[in-house]
Amino acid sequence: MTRLDIAGLAVDLAGVPVLRDVNLAVDPGSVVGLVGPNGSGKSTLLRTIYKSVRPVAGAVFIDGDDVRTLSARAAARRTGAVLQDSAGTGGLTVSETVALGRNPHHGLLTRESTSDREAIAEALARTGMTPFAERLVNSLSGGERQRVLLARALAQRPRLLVLDEVTNHLDVRARFELLELVRGLGVTTLAVLHELDLAVRCCDRLVVLDQGRVVAAGPVLDALTSEVLHDVFGVHATTIRHEDGVVRITYGAQPLATRDRVAAAAATAE
Structure with missing residues (x-):
């Protein structure tokens, strides 16, 4: 191989x-x-x-x-x-x-x-x-x-x-x-x-x-962390391996991250 x-x-x-x-x-x-x-x-x-x-x-x-x-x-x-x-x-x-x-x-x-x-x-x-x-x-x-x-x-x-x-x-x-x-x-x-x-x-x-x-790179759970999902893809979510062995993404109640508003608020605060 x-x-x-x-x-x-x-x-x-x-x-x-x-x-x-x-x-x-x-x-x-x-x-x-x-x-x-x-x-x-x-x-x-x-x-x-x-x-x-x-x-x-x-x-x-x-x-x-x-x-x-x-x-x-x-x-x-x-x-x-x-x-x-x-x-x-x-x-x-x-x-x-x-x-x-x-x-x-x-x-x-x-x-x-x-x-x-x-x-x-x-x-x-x-x-x-x-x-x-x-x-x-x-x-x-x-x-x-x-x-x-x-x-x-x-x-x-x-x-x-x-x-x-x-x-x-x-x-x-x-x-x-x-x-x-x-x-x-x-x-x-x-x-x-x-x-x-x-x-x-x-x-x-x-x-x-x-x-x-x-x-990020590595096994699925290591590469696609909550932080990566937020910072790169702009969503609130977690990756979890379920009892059947399958990794699934679970999205938050408010799935879309507010990174633009957070950045704007931080800039204003400075």
Whole structure:
């Protein structure tokens, strides 16, 4: 299994600092959730990991290898990505879409091999999409389409998965089913999750980003404390592990934090 390490990472986009001094580690086989407010740099961090964005400082290491030293093809063989934008797959069948995951293993004139067919069949089976292989992707439900995109990434036979809000626009059941599927893959995974309730339930560890910096990281209960929920997300809440072993967020009677009013009152008092 693969280990991901990020050391001192800094990224600018159009001259604007987006990430600063990001350090984190994802242990082999674990599922780590990346959470934070909108604009905190979560998606940019993922894009840097799969070499879509070049950092201005620091490095990303996969099993000790700096991804900047890898060719685009070699990097794609190691890291499978499932992104928010699934455009461009609607006119293809499920099987054809999943087969795109084998592109990093091909040269310009390479034909589909036995190894390719085995990887595609395995990816379809692992995601439960084998019965849909000849269906057009645009005929599927949202949850089914996300499974297709996950199968495409798995067809790469990656060492690492990066997932960017893969549960967006899915109903409650589809969200849980997809994340339970990811947990069962046994592939090292870093997943951006917008919904904190899903993140605390389905991840081994959490990394909290705020304004481009890591402000908390570790096991769920250690990373998502009442203080972090208040200061970063602006809510009054606690995380509790219940008797069934599941971590849940409990919100206060007045769930929204009044940090702006408190700051204004403090400034007035000074």
